[in-house]
Amino acid sequence: MNRLLVRVPNWLGDLVMSLESLSGLASRHPRTTFWAHRRVAGLLPVFFPGVPLIAAPDRPGRGEYDSLLLLTDSFRSALEGFTAGIPVRMGHSTQMRRPLLTRTLRPLKGRGHHHSLDYARLCRLADEEPSSVPAPSAEPSGSPHIAVFAGAAFGPAKRWGGFAEVSSVLSNELGIPAVFYGRPSEAGLLSSLAADVPGSVVKTDLDLPALCSELLSAVEALGNDSGGIHLAAALGVPSVAVFGSTSPEWTAPRGRLTASVAPEMECSPCFRRACSSVPAPCLASVKPETVLEACRALLGRASEVS
Template sequence: MKIFVVGPSWVGDMVMAQSLFKALRQRFPDARIDVLAPAWSRPIIEAMPEVHQAIDMPLGHGALEIKTRRALGHSLRKEKYDWAIVLPNSLKSALIPWFANIPRRTGWKGEMRYGLLNDLRKLDKSIFSLMVHKYVGLAYDKGTTPDSFECPTPSLVPAAENISNALQKYSLSTEQRILALCPGAEFGRAKKWPERHYAEIAKRHIQEGGQVWLFGSQNDQQACDEIVGLVCSSVNTDAVQNLAGRTSLQEAVALMSQADKAVANDSGLMHVAAGLGVPIVALFGSTSPDYTPPLSEKSAVIKAEIDCSPCFKRDCPFGHYKCLEEMAPDRVWSALKNL
């Protein structure tokens, strides 16, 4: 069987999609699974042994470009896929499998996709409460519920060559225990634990003889620089490495795999760390772990304990960010030590 999957557009969602690929492999051990996704996600997909190949999506998030979608769909006809699974809910995401003449096209109802999808499912959020259940459920026949199927956890496997190359490129050593910190979140400030709190965790780890690696995108450089400044005012500057905005995603995945433990906001890198099997403390302020928790038995979730959380807002409606400010470093440090 040849299966074509239209993948999601966010880092964390792509990591969670591996649970679907694993479920498909369990059901159909000889299946070939190809994944259409944005080019940036290739390093994530290439760390998934279940996937045969990643196909780069030539369009940016939100672009319709029917002619481009038609051309790509027509070019895929020669592959003679048996089954398409569409993970995004948009109408446009269902166009390429339809143009590719894939006979079975599965997905949740989402936008008006009648005809484009001929195996259309109606989502009951009270049953499919977790995002990962929503994905894995599409590997099974209509009507199958999470209580009747196994939900495999992601397990990313970066290439050994990628790991050694990244360690050499950034002159990093793994001799001291590595704490990975991920203080960013593309969603907005209401997901970001304060920099001074991250700095306190970093200082404690370094004082115990460990080292700290900071991960993030270019958008996180300022926050990570602030953390480094706070840390280096009182401890050994050589023990903290700011990698935010310097690494490619492939390098970040490779280096993250070497960490002994991690602390992260509710973000894509949280899911990457969990998928790599790194014991992680995941911090939830404006969002909830009831929908997208870290999918790992080696994780601890800390969430806000105030009435207005979760609000799912990008910025605090009241301007106080108490859900994050009052999440004390002592509480996070205790959870980290107990992992």
């Protein structure tokens, strides 16, 4: 039976967008192993508790696998698969990797499609189809709250400045606190925002399984186009994403209850990490009232389907 190794995306948002493809691969290959960067490896047992996992920088042993599917585009990941002696090596023909791979796929041009399609096409390169994502194995923890993801590792051109105002209004209307989630490096930014939201809390020390458990208790999530809002949406939390330099056409959160707010400006999306103007005009054009309206409308939809 084919021993398949899947190198999963390195960033949380990308990993979440690949979950359907990973589900299709794991459900049809009983001897699948996932190979993940340590910063995202903790999410995989939440959705795929029975699938073996290698956490990079650990590498596969030589001769342990029959085939490798790369959902990453780096030269390094292809080289590591090649040096592991894996006979069948599949992935995008980018970054001068073609000589290292035995089966290649030319990636789609541009960003006029949803990024999850890129992973679906790679899944099909391995002769499989994406399938529905299993229910998370995490149990809810904490109390009802509004989850806020005001950071973005990509850069300041993705960080909207109105989350304190919107979450303060929602917190008051719903009678529940706002919780600002993020990475330890974002603690200062999140604390400054939370200071303007009565009763709010900042949490930057959660691993991914703990974050999933907390999010399962959230009434609604709002945030920038970042890994956290993608995760919340995948967990079934009504989620509103605010876009700046990136595009909902490319990376809108996917889930049964999601909404995206994007600027209507010629310069957006530019996909730049930072803008020469501070704040970025695209982000400044998104008004708190617009985001608040989207949040209220999504909560209304959630109440209709619950």
